[in-house]
Amino acid sequence: SQQGEEDPQALSIQEGENATMNCSYKTSINNLQWYRQNSGRGLVHLILIRSNEREKHSGRLRVTLDTSKKSSSLLITASRAADTASYFCATDPSSGSARQLTFGSGTQLTVLP
Amino acid sequence: GAVVSQHPSWVICKSGTSVKIECRSLDFQATTMFWYRQFPKQSLMLMATSNEGSKATYEQGVEKDKFLINHASLTLSTLTVTSAHPEDSSFYICSAGGLAGEETQYFGPGTRLLVL
Numbered sequence: 327s328q329q330g331e332e333d334p335q336a337l338s339i340q341e342g343e344n345a346t347m348n349c350s351y352k353t354s355i356n357n358l359q360w361y362r363q364n365s366g367r368g369l370v371h372l373i374l375i376r377s378n379e380r381e382k383h384s385g386r387l388r389v390t391l392d393t394s395k396k397s398s399s400l401l402i403t404a405s406r407a408a409d410t411a412s413y414f415c416a417t418d419p420s421s422g423s424a425r426q427l428t429f430g431s432g433t434q435l436t437v438l439p
Numbered sequence: 440g441a442v443v444s445q446h447p448s449w450v451i452c453k454s455g456t457s458v459k460i461e462c463r464s465l466d467f468q469a470t471t472m473f474w475y476r477q478f479p480k481q482s483l484m485l486m487a488t489s490n491e492g493s494k495a496t497y498e499q500g501v502e503k504d505k506f507l508i509n510h511a512s513l514t515l516s517t518l519t520v521t522s523a524h525p526e527d528s529s530f531y532i533c534s535a536g537g538l539a540g541e542e543t544q545y546f547g548p549g550t551r552l553l554v555l
Binding site: 356357359361366367368369370371374414418425426427428429430431432434 | 445471473475480481482483484485488530532534536542543544545546547548549551
């Protein structure tokens with residue numbers, strides 16, 4: 327079953343602007359991961375943030391995690407047309423040995439040139 | 440980085456036939472692989488966890504006799520959609536973990552199945 331929701335469901339911005347996507351989840355987590363999916367393709371891992379971390383950076387990506395609110399955000403700065411894709415958060419539960427990921431509903435980002 | 444492949448990338452079949460999808464970890468051994476299903480414009484839904492040398496664990500609502508999973512080696516898991524029907528048309532994605540010390544899963548490129 328779906329762990330949580332992402333908002334917005336769709337986001338359209340101009341090239342150069344920043345894009346912020348939010349993810350909420352319901353249960354305890356070990357870590358939260360963000361993935362990108364181009365249309366009809368597989369998933370590309372972007373960044374992982376652990377439950378004891380609050381913020382993480384990777385290039386133009388900035389991820390925050392608030393475990394008290396069970397929410398995370400992904401910020402893409404200085405967006406490019408090539409960033410157009412669907413973005414999913416996925417939670418890794420705190421229990422269990424297998425790395426079962428539960429995905430959010432996703433945000434479709436369109437970056438206009 | 441670790442690479443996971445899927446074959447075929449797309450398949451069209453007639454209703455009632457069975458379709459086998461392969462998921463391979465190319466440069467690492469994966470003790471656990473996961474199979475997901477994704478409908479258009481929707482998120483990924485975990486179908487089952489495939490463990491090398493043992494029976495797969497299916498998520499609630501997924502028919503194990505309909506979706507047969509075999510994880511015969513540390514680099515190969517197969518998903519067979521038996522007696523496929525149009526409602527089985529979907530995008531099937533596998534992922535593999537198991538790299539020592541890593542929490543990241545590596546996803547295959549997906550297989551698009553269309554059942555006529």
